[in-house]
Amino acid sequence: MMKSAVLRLLTLGVTLLLLSGKSGAQRKRAVPAPKHPTKGGCCEEVQALKVQLANVSSQLEELTRKQEEEVRSLVHQVLKLDKQSNTLEDRITEAESKYSEINSRVEIIQLQASQAVTQTSTDAIYDCASLYHKNYKISGEYKLPADEFLRTPELEVYCDMETAGGGWTVIQRRKVGLTSFDRDWKQYKRGFGAIRGDFWLGNDNIFRLTRQPTVLRIELEDWEGEMRYAEYQYFTLSNEINSYRLLLANYSGTAGQDSMRYHNNTNFSTKDKDNDKCVDDCAALRKGGYWYNCCTDSNLNGVYYRYGEHTKSTDGITWYGWHGPNYSLKRVEMKIRPQNFQQ
Ligand SMILES: *[C@@H]1O[C@H](CO)[C@@H](O)[C@H](O)[C@H]1NC(C)=O
Numbered sequence: 001m002m003k004s005a006v007l008r009l010l011t012l013g014v015t016l017l018l019l020s021g022k023s024g025a026q027r028k029r030a031v032p033a034p035k036h037p038t039k040g041g042c043c044e045e046v047q048a049l050k051v052q053l054a055n056v057s058s059q060l061e062e063l064t065r066k067q068e069e070e071v072r073s074l075v076h077q078v079l080k081l082d083k084q085s086n087t088l089e090d091r092i093t094e095a096e097s098k099y100s101e102i103n104s105r106v107e108i109i110q111l112q113a114s115q116a117v118t119q120t121s122t123d124a125i126y127d128c129a130s131l132y133h134k135n136y137k138i139s140g141e142y143k144l145p146a147d148e149f150l151r152t153p154e155l156e157v158y159c160d161m162e163t164a165g166g167g168w169t170v171i172q173r174r175k176v177g178l179t180s181f182d183r184d185w186k187q188y189k190r191g192f193g194a195i196r197g198d199f200w201l202g203n204d205n206i207f208r209l210t211r212q213p214t215v216l217r218i219e220l221e222d223w224e225g226e227m228r229y230a231e232y233q234y235f236t237l238s239n240e241i242n243s244y245r246l247l248l249a250n251y252s253g254t255a256g257q258d259s260m261r262y263h264n265n266t267n268f269s270t271k272d273k274d275n276d277k278c279v280d281d282c283a284a285l286r287k288g289g290y291w292y293n294c295c296t297d298s299n300l301n302g303v304y305y306r307y308g309e310h311t312k313s314t315d316g317i318t319w320y321g322w323h324g325p326n327y328s329l330k331r332v333e334m335k336i337r338p339q340n341f342q343q
């Protein structure tokens with residue numbers, strides 16, 4: 001089983017090598033090659049395969065480095081020759097998309113490689129913290145592989161590998177403002193939006209990721225560019241049958257009065273599923289899915305209001321403990337990592 005996986009990898013590696021020879025695609029960021037483990041050593045064949053794997057990984061690294069240089073010089077040339085031409089943008093877009101395609105294929109192959117290598121050990125890739133521990137220390141988009149044992153599906157995530165030690169799996173982001181968060185139960189269950197832009201990772205995914213003791217970090221930015229954060233040393237969601245009930249505790253941070261405490265121990269509500277503790281239908285009133293009490297002390301899934309409109313309504317992206325009920329924030333990120341995370 002492992003042997004065939006390795007063969008497949010080797011074939012992919014070669015394909016990629018051939019492919020990259022022709023393409024002038026650039027590489028956005030380097031992903032470190034998976035660490036070659038020294039433990040195990042059950043038999044020579046496995047050792048040999050591991051060496052081959054490491055070799056493929058290093059070749060991939062080399063290859064992507066070359067790509068980067070190629071594209072840089074390509075872009076340089078294009079810029080020089082074609083400065084006035086409006087085909088310039090098209091070409092760069094094309095180069096970028098080619099590059100990101102190859103880039104993500106390299107990442108997936110490397111992830112699979114690191115999985116194959118560690119099949120004998122017990123550590124699976126479960127979240128961004130596991131990736132961090134496998135030496136992926138660059139923030140960005142990653143694909144978590146499906147794991148039958150953990151019963152987790154393949155999942156695209158954004159990892160914050162820098163803030164406060166890194167290892168964070170981002171579960172929510174508001175910063176662009178074009179994605180509506182006024183969505184129904186099914187959409188909040190599965191997740192929606194774009195992983196590099198505004199998104200909700202999905203209640204089922206958040207539930208799975210918080211089965212281990214988890215820390216929640218909320219980062220807030222206002223329209224003056226000031227940033228605050230709130231951290232909860234304990235954070236968990238229950239499953240769908242229990243309406244994704246929120247439990248959190250042990251707040252610390254700079255975001256003023258704790259504006260999630262009021263939402264502790266409440267069920268998740270959406271416009272089509274009113275689970276709040278109120279006669280009002282909070283989710284419909286506040287135009288987002290959230291753990292409404294009656295109704296809110298914060299609403300990170302509210303309406304995105306742009307500068308100038310940001311103090312005129314109460315259904316915006318609010319955190320009462322900092323800017324009160326009328327102020328809709330410019331940027332929000334919610335991210336989680338295991339309590340026992342160590343750098
Ligand atoms: C890696 O592969 C290259 C090309 O096939 C080969 O020349 C080199 O000896 C290999 N290195 C190891 C450590 O196997």
Ligand SMILES: *[C@@H]1O[C@H](CO)[C@@H](O)[C@H](O)[C@H]1NC(C)=O
Nearest residue numbers: 241242243245267275276277
């Ligand atoms: C929350 O959900 C649970 C299970 O779905 C239900 O038993 C409970 O009554 C709900 N609580 C409220 C306040 O709606």
Ligand SMILES: *[C@@H]1O[C@H](CO)[C@@H](O)[C@H](O)[C@H]1NC(C)=O
Nearest residue numbers: 247248249250251261264265
């Ligand atoms: C939230 O509720 C849980 C369970 O009732 C409790 O243990 C925890 O201390 C509460 N958190 C806050 C911030 O009150």
Ligand SMILES: *[C@@H]1O[C@H](CO)[C@@H](O)[C@H](O)[C@H]1NC(C)=O
Nearest residue numbers: 213233234235248249250251
């Ligand atoms: C909150 O922190 C205290 C002190 O570290 C700890 O005893 C308690 O168990 C924590 N509460 C939760 C719900 O994790």
Ligand SMILES: *[C@@H]1O[C@H](CO)[C@@H](O)[C@H](O)[C@H]1NC(C)=O
Nearest residue numbers: 311312313314324325326327
């Ligand atoms: C919120 O806006 C309303 C209407 O503009 C205003 O009456 C109210 O005083 C504002 N509240 C705060 C706390 O700014």
